[in-house]
Amino acid sequence: MKKQAPPRPVCLRVEKNSELTPNMRRIVLTGEALLDYPEITTSAYVKLLFDLQGQPLSAPPTSKDDVLMRTYTIRALDRQNKTMSIDMALHGNGSEDGPASHWAKHAQPGEQILIAGPGKTKPLSENYDWVLFAGDMTSLPAISAYLERLPKHTPGYAVIKITSEDDKQALTKPENVALVWVVGDEEELADTVAQLPWPEGTPAIWAACEFAAMRGLRTLFREQRQVAHSQIYISSYWRQGRSEDQHKIDKRKDAEAFAADK
Ligand SMILES: Cc1cc2nc3c(=O)[nH]c(=O)nc-3n(C[C@H](O)[C@H](O)[C@H](O)COP(=O)(O)OP(=O)(O)OC[C@H]3O[C@@H](n4cnc5c(N)ncnc54)[C@H](O)[C@@H]3O)c2cc1C
Incomplete structure (x- = not known):
């Protein structure tokens, strides 16, 4: 076509x-x-x-x-x-x-x-028992938009790494989605997500953040938590020390290497 x-x-x-x-x-x-x-x-x-x-x-x-x-x-x-x-x-x-x-x-x-x-990006899976959003200030706009649209009784987490305490925003979200703000280095996002109690049932995961943090999260979801590909959207939205044009090249190579490793 x-x-x-x-x-x-x-x-x-x-x-x-x-x-x-x-x-x-x-x-x-x-x-x-x-x-x-x-x-x-x-x-x-x-x-x-x-x-x-x-x-x-x-x-x-x-x-x-x-x-x-x-x-x-x-x-x-x-x-x-x-x-x-x-x-x-x-x-x-x-x-x-x-x-x-x-x-x-x-x-x-x-x-x-x-x-x-x-x-458009791959949407949040519609088949889930609970949701997990993980991101930083670059994906906060997307995560905020998803949280606003979720059914009222959805359970889960939204873990968001921000630059300073004062960057917290009031978000409209289901009551049972726990909001966890992280102030610190990029890797603290994956560390915080790794420490969350992992509920029973099928998660729908939506994650976007810095390149190295994304790789940490991807390993956690795919290898440690064994989450199916269909249940995950994960992307790097930027890379420390690289402009968007350079990051695009890194991203393509990383995706190819990850696919070849499967
Ligand atoms: C699908 C998608 C959606 C996005 N949506 C948003 C959005 O809604 N809001 C938003 O703010 N960003 C968003 N981003 C991220 C944004 O595109 C990048 O941060 C972009 O690189 C910023 O461009 P720039 O011209 O400021 O910096 P660039 O010229 O790309 O980079 C210059 C330098 O700044 C550094 N840098 C870039 N971004 C950041 C950052 N966030 N924190 C610290 N250092 C950085 C780079 O590592 C580089 O060293 C999105 C990215 C994608 C792929």
Whole structure:
């Protein structure tokens, strides 16, 4: 079957840029293109487009070699009011931050940016006795969106690694999903998940975080806890010391090596 061409990037305008917590900003984008924006699934994402100097693009580049793409979850989409919200974790200072984090710190209302997408990730399995979410500030937007949509009596855990105590957010979630905040190094996410009492029955697992932390979690789920592939979505959303473009290459190699090892 012929693969459908992805929708053309659309140009949106910053309506609002506000602080959610000290290390997370919410950017509300607006534009006519959102009136008939394609259907999205929970945890769907878009690509923000920048030029090679890290400036947001407002017109399509002449070559795909002249563009830097950064991936962000659609936290909310309101077609009627023509708004799309994305929650962007801040990292690094000065030359250490990337174009997206830098833009999130400085974007002013009225500023334009091209976005491509939407794309979707493998959804949370619908067949489960309990759920387990594990992530960090980059996957907090997706996890928040999943928790909001779960049936009221769902049991389980959401373990989220944050940069500081003040980055905790009030989340809408089922009462029996225990929320565990972790403040510390990346590896503490997998360590904390490993120490959770493991309930009886079938889990549905959704995990996304830093590359090394993802590998720790993957070993825990697949080898130690013997969870079936169908019950797990696991992905690295970024890698320490590597830009998104470099991380994409690492991710592909890691997936191939993991598949070859099976
Ligand atoms: C499907 C998907 C959905 C995502 N959704 C979101 C989202 O909703 N919100 C969100 O904040 N992020 C999200 N991310 C992660 C985001 O795309 C990356 O963090 C991205 O690398 C940030 O781009 P940048 O231009 O700021 O930094 P880059 O230019 O990519 O990297 C520059 C440097 O910053 C470091 N770096 C990158 N991200 C982080 C970080 N989070 N913490 C510490 N150091 C970092 C890199 O290791 C590198 O050394 C998502 C990723 C994927 C794959």
